[in-house]
Amino acid sequence: MKISSLVISSALVLATSASAQDATSNVPPAVSANKPSTIANERLLPAESAVHSSGTVTIKSKIVPYKATAGTQPVWDKDGKVIASLFYTYYQRSDVSNREKRPLIFSFNGGPGSASVWMHVAYTGPKMLNIDDEGYPVQPYGVRDNPHSILDVADIVYIDPINTGFSRILDPKADRAQFFGVNADIAYLAEWLNTFVSRQSRWNSPKYLIGESYGTTRVSGLAKELQNNHWMYLNGVILVSPTELGIKRDGPVDAALSLPYYAATAWYHKALPADLQQRDLNALLPEVEAFTLDEFIPALSRGGFIDPTKRQEIAAKVARYSGLSEKTVLQNNLTIAPAFFWKDLLREKGKTVGRLDSRYLGIDRSDAGIAPDYNAELTSWLHSFTPAINYYLRDVLKYKTDVKYNMFGPVHPWDNSNDKTGENLRLAMAENPYMHLMVQSGYYDGATNYFDAKYTMWQIDPSGKMKDRMEFKGYRSGHMMYLRAEDLATSNEHIREFIKKSLPASGQAAKY
Structure with a gap:
């Protein structure tokens, strides 16, 4: 210049x-x-x-x-x-x-x-x-x-x-x-x-x-x-x-809106079931969005009074789309906090995923815990x-x-x-x-x-x-x-x- x-x-x-x-x-x-x-x-x-x-x-x-x-x-x-x-x-x-x-x-x-x-x-x-x-x-x-x-x-x-x-x-x-x-x-x-x-x-x-x-x-x-x-x-x-x-988007709406993002992240890290993993992301996400709006939000609206059979059915689908275990979903009352997801998705591999960009991986002091030690993507960007x-x-x-x-x-x-x-x-x-x-x-x-x-x-x-x-x-x-x-x-x-x-x-x- x-x-x-x-x-x-x-x-x-x-x-x-x-x-x-x-x-x-x-x-x-x-x-x-x-x-x-x-x-x-x-x-x-x-x-x-x-x-x-x-x-x-x-x-x-x-x-x-x-x-x-x-x-x-x-x-x-x-x-x-x-x-x-x-x-x-x-x-x-x-x-x-x-x-x-x-x-x-x-x-x-x-x-x-x-x-x-x-x-x-x-x-x-x-x-x-x-x-x-x-x-x-x-x-x-x-x-x-x-x-x-x-x-x-x-x-x-x-x-x-x-x-x-x-x-x-x-x-x-x-x-x-x-x-x-x-x-x-x-x-x-x-x-x-x-x-x-x-x-x-x-x-x-x-x-x-x-x-x-x-x-x-x-x-x-x-x-x-x-x-x-x-x-x-x-x-x-x-x-x-x-x-x-x-x-405003409190309660069930706020809790449910993260699920399509979880699905995208799990797809990127090849953590989904094989039949979902082989699909293109743009073909998969509309299905997860429809489930979120038509089934997940109504189910969460019932809170602890949801029918036990329906609870199990929703937990299975949330686990299927998020890459987490069905047991984990049930233990969290069907809703997964974002910080827990970043920590848990790749826990068995000893990695965390980034908050602002889940493609970025982090390494924590301990694999246990409910949230990552740091934002892997932000340190990279800075x-x-x-x-x-x-x-x-x-x-x-x-x-x-x-x-x-x-x-x-x-x-x-x-x-x-x-x-x-x-x-x-x-x-x-x-x-x-x-x-x-x-x-x-x-x-x-x-x-x-x-x-x-x-x-x-x-x-x-x-x-x-x-x-x-x-x-x-x-x-x-x-x-x-x-x-x-x-x-x-x-x-x-x-x-x-x-x-x-x-x-x-x-x-x-x-x-x-």
């Missing part, structure tokens, strides 16, 4: 020592792109900064030139005072002159407390990790071109919420409650997005939100907040491995992602700072009360005939399992009147389905198709 410019300025200077400041300005001295600064600073980012660079990536056999901006934009309080610095990375295709028809996608990851790193350098961006085809770390660490990036069809902004990535609170007196909660998070990010769109002159562009894991809670709430309080209307929302979005994002931002995009990049940042306590994000997304779609929804899930994700994601989508629109604008896509991998090479290609192509489908034809009005 060629560095074209470096501009750093600050609206709230908390970082520079008094002796180093210009006596007539609150703006720190200019920093040269070619000569490092020798000025001693506190370990804080300026409220506003930008590093610009350019590059190319070959996507679908065509060279796509782009401009990358890594920088910060302030967060203001209600009185207009800068209280925080939010880090972002913005990619614009540089051979497009008219941005009125050019889609713009805002990308958020989850946690809460997780940086935007995951989808940034492994899914939709112009660079991807150095990993093998199944998503495991390889050395040397770093990044390479992503031939499946969606930058050919849309500009992308990756955003790190407060205390994630490089983003930080700047005002020590700022109330943490205005950042760290379901609705507080949505409110300040919507304000930030409004400013970003205005500064970048993107009000006319078709706009999309994509969120992964807790990021799906975030973008579902943002859809309504942007529309109702900022009058910014979206063309689409993409939910990657979605959370429950405030939609192994490959952490050096890569630090190298990429600092050495490729040339964003120089002593601030630590928080893969997971301190955002707790987090206020989860009054989570109505699923209903908010429904209302935003009802009010906006242009808006479409796509859900993407990995079959081997045990944290936000794929069948639970389907249930979420079904419950968002209980009337069924908007289901023609909703779609579900499943993949043979886990929470970050894009880490598997085959699914990286397929899932990005699904986003391309979704964008094309949700762009109205010329002259097509937003009306029912």
